[in-house]
Amino acid sequence: MAAPQSDPSLPQLHTVAVVGLGTMGTGVAEVLARAGREVIGIDVDATATAQATAVLEASTTRAVRRGRLTEGERGDVLARFRTFTDLRAAADADLVIEVVPESYEIKQQVFRALDGIVRPDTILATGTNALSVTRLAADSARPERVLGLHFFNPAPAMKLVEVVSSVLTAPAAVAAVTDLAIELGKEPVAVGDRPGFVADGLLFGYLNQAAAMYEARYASREDIDAAMKLGCGLPMGPLALLDLIGVDTARTVLEAMYAASHDRLHAPAPILGQLSEAGLTGRKAGRGFYTYDAPGGATIVPDALTPGGGAAATEGRAVRSVGVAGSGTMASGIAEVFAKAGYDVVLAARSPEKAEAAKSRIAKSLARSVDKGRLTTEAAGEALARITPAGSYDAFADVDLAVEAVAEDLDVKQQLFAVLDKVCKPGAILATTTSSLPVVACARATSRPQDVIGMHFFNPAPAMKLVEVVRTVLTADDVHATVREVCEAIRKHPVDCGDRAGFIVNALLFPYLNNAIKMVQEHYASLDDIDAAMKLGGGYPMGPFELLDVVGLDVSLAIEKVLHREFRDPGLAPAPLLEHLVAAGCLGRKTGRGFREYARR
Template sequence: MSRPSAPESPESPASPALTAPAAQPGAGSPAAPLSVVAVVGLGTMGTGIAEVMARAGHEVVGIDTDPGAARRAVTALERSTARAVERGRCTADERADALARFRTFPDLRASAAADLVVEVVDERYDIKREVITALDRLAKPEAILATGTNALSVTRLAAETGRPDRVLGLHFFAPAPAMKLVEVVSTVLTSPQTTEAVTALVRSLGKEPVPVGDRPGFIADGLLFGYLNQAAAMFEARYATREDIDAAMRLGCGLPMGPLALLDLIGIDTATTVLDAMYEATRDRLHSPAPVLRQLAAAGLHGRKSGRGFYRYEAPGSSAVVPEPRAPEGAAAPAVRGREVRTVGVAGSGTMATGIAEVFAKAGFPVRLAARSPEKAERAVARVAAALDRAVTRGRLDAGQRDAAVALVTPAVSYDDLAEADLVVEAVAEDLFVKQELFRTLDKVCRPGAVLATTTSSLPVVAIARATGRPQDVAGMHFFNPAPAMKLVEVVSTVLTGDDVRATLHEVCAKVRKHPVDCGDRAGFVVNALLFPYLNNAVKMLQDHYASVEAIDAAMKLGGGYPMGPFELLDVVGLDVSLAIEQVLHDEFRDPGLAPAPLLEHLVSAGCLGRKTGRGFREYARR
């Protein structure tokens, strides 16, 4: 939407109704139902909010100075409601009523009868200030004014009006009709009655209102944008490709989109604005926009809406990605073939070791499972068999496939039994000394040319490799837990790893139906380097008393599409494990923003480690 205008009389080029709706008697005070809603700015978000309101039974006044935007909003509502009828989500009569309740106008005077006005114009303070102050003059005195900002100060905007007690933030998430979360942002000036009225309205829409205070990004974006910024910096440093970064977070964390694809969807310019506001408030370097974001924004490469951002798209607004042409040097580079792998050794007896053994056996590889004693190895093999039995019970394998896989896994009497393995995967305790000792043993017993892989998630792979006399044969092969279910494997090459070893791990991943992503040997690799700072920031948000555990978890699940909230995930992973990973990240990158939150350290010191101890950020019933 362009700058607001207020001509003498409204007219609507996109609607048969030429006058604003009449005021509803008794409506408009914070305690009364908010029957008439004006939405200022009919872009994607404004149109989505208008649809939600109209389908919930509200009279909706859509305002945009661009006639094209108004027409597109009407068309979008017509199409979406038609789809709803086809899918049985509403009747033809309900569709007709919703369409009749939505009218569009080209100027702000049409907001005069509204009980609630929601502005969703460009994320620029000067534009929002102009709109809010104009609405303050034009809207009836008892009307509530809401800003859709997610980065600018709601308090500052409210203070520009003569009704700061009736101004708040109302932050929907895109796409508004589908996303359940709405952050209701109260300032120190907002009256409780205003907050209560808007919260009740959000619930009546079938949405989940989360109360938040006024700070840049609020809950969801406050956590999300730091993570997105780190992903952009990781890509800019050429640590991993955009495809690998996005695949790693989708497959390793169960996210609906990778961070770079999400930045393209949000808009590079919008993301930069939000991060600037967050940095201004926090002075945390993790919120300082990565230079690549500013470069893309300055070049007009804003993502999907411009047709190009981190990815290229078929057309502006399209979601279809156009493959980039391969760089000449990449096209000319000779392909490196991996070493042949016929048999696999797995060192370890825990959950990860047995899961990896199951993965290889189901793919048809003979597996020797070695542990610190023959008894531990036999028990580990029994657990593999039990897991395969459960897969049959759940219909994921048939009995013949189970029997074939079970027959391929045999216990090793000692590590000497791994002598003829082509690939040995280590999955022992996450302790550098323990892993180095094991690799010294493997160096002595394994045949020349065997590939040795470590599943470490936080230790330097090169330090493990140098415990051997064949560091060129050593790489990281970081499976995710549970290994049989999770598709991602991070393939970690050190400066000493041979190209054919990397190729071998890629070829093996294809055979066991896993998705490999390449990354260098630095703390956290891709997933943990992006995941744990986000988790740490959630703990900082809690210790600052900004929001509760429940509100933060709900915000990230409902607003960010995360399968688990950050505190749910921390309790599952283990607070001690999480703290150790965060300490490794802080030690390696020496960024103050990566320092573990004191609250996390205190909980670990108190023995509150999450589900495994019955208490972490929540309490759990002991089994």
């Protein structure tokens, strides 16, 4: 593919000054220098300028070692990077990018000083992700040349750059900076001026909810982080990410977002303020939600909150045989997981034909695993032989664990639990795979609520490692211990959570998805830009609208309603656009149209 051609009518940004040589500023300077720009690095702290030079020397040395640069090219990059401690060094810059601390006062001082230093045509960019670009521009002598240029950390690796224009910004300045971002090998997304822009606007609400969840002692920090990594495929858990970003920085961003939105979901969780005031700001301090080996270190070390590795306090019950109720994708996947782990499985459906069809689906899944080299032919055959299809739940008479995976309808589940209560032997554990309904409501449909627990598998069950283990106020300790042991036996990662709407994953995921819909509804950004921002800026495997169409808009709406009904927070009310699409029958990929249209198969 040919390199994009710059518009010769636009300002040519050959010399760029970067003001503030912390981690982000140094990363931006490296990107610019390696792309052939003359870079003027400025920081009032001489130690910071020396450190920035050392970082660039080290990174270019690694690039030579990996064959990405020649020694000659490395020398050219280093020669293009010059450092100064005086802002007047920016006098000849075509573009100045400030990456100083997130403080209006500090940024305003920089912009006011630059007014008296740079040329009238120099473009001034702020690297803020939380403060108002418009307010900073209004304080400048030439607001039309001020815009936002938000890189993501680490700048050399992250592809996304948000180009932020205010109502005052000249289109030519936006176009010139957008061209530059493309030449740097980045993917620019044009956004308007509001706190957090697209990526952080969605990300920080999610991080705030995770902090509040931990503060409420609903789940441990380890379980919250594991749930979001394993359940959503995220590169980092939210609490570890808050430590990386800086707890104080996150608090600043959220305060700016709340000031603009007055949405309670953006009101910083009190724990963020408590940690910040105590100086426990994350990795940079050596301690935040987790404890690290040293200030600035990345290695988490055990502390007083780290779960013990000793034996469980309660001994679990013996489980040799498992009953799986249902014949759909989830039921088939769960039955396959148990059979591959060596359990005898009874797969029961409403008719013998449905049960046989479900077993046939498992046979095809096992065959695909053999074809991909993940399973031997013998192991696949043995797993399939352990599964006994049945057309009646009476076949569960001797199972030690019964797992229901039927429709996500409380009446249907309660009717099934009433049946399981009658057919299953005393001491058998009864588990529901619900993702949004109250587990205790299923338990109360039985005469043995102490034996009922939630086991929320994720789809596809054979591939996804996470199981949310949901105990109610009535669940017995040995039932909880048993299910955790079983999860480990089937090579799943159990996380503990209480019986409330959404558990961990959906309680954090769906408000984020709902907020993305609101962005589109308010015409702030397009579907494509939001999806690109979250994949490129947040490392998400799918953008929110891709994910919504895969999950199903009707399923998503149902979960949003459950969350809103339970927590009574106005910010959790389903976005009207989602309700309208569902009412129109646009449910996502399964109907050929959701937020996007899909080819019919």
